[in-house]
Amino acid sequence: QVQLVESGGGGVQAGGSLRLSCEASGRTDSSYAMAWFRQAPGKEREFVAAIIRSSGRTYYADSVAGRFTISRDRAKNTVYLQMNSLKPEDTAVYYCAASQWRYSSSPSQYKYWGQGTQVTVSS
Numbered sequence: 001q002v003q004l005v006e007s008g009g010g011g012v013q014a015g016g017s018l019r020l021s022c023e024a025s026g027r028t029d030s031s032y033a034m035a036w037f038r039q040a041p042g043k044e045r046e047f048v049a050a051i052i053r054s055s056g057r058t059y060y061a062d063s064v065a066g067r068f069t070i071s072r073d074r075a076k077n078t079v080y081l082q083m084n085s086l087k088p089e090d091t092a093v094y095y096c097a098a099s100q101w102r103y104s105s106s107p108s109q110y111k112y113w114g115q116g117t118q119v120t121v122s123s
Contacts, residue, residue: 009117022096038092
């Protein structure tokens, strides 16, 4: 089992920045990839970014590439999402997720999920 706890959400004006954190506990060595997803009201959960736990290789959705950066601190079992140049369309609940076996941009491939943290970007 892996437990994930997100933090760092909040409200910010367009053009501002936020950094989300996701602290993992439990059998963290069983996680192959860590990812961030987001879900806006009335919309499906969508992929934001992912990082391979061992190699640090990263993946991004086109909508956030160049603005968001995912990183990890293996010693702290924590994954971060640095979000810059935020736009109102980035408003959503952001979820951290862990996959045991492979990287994917599909939520169905991730077994473990955090509770989510709200990000609100005002224009």
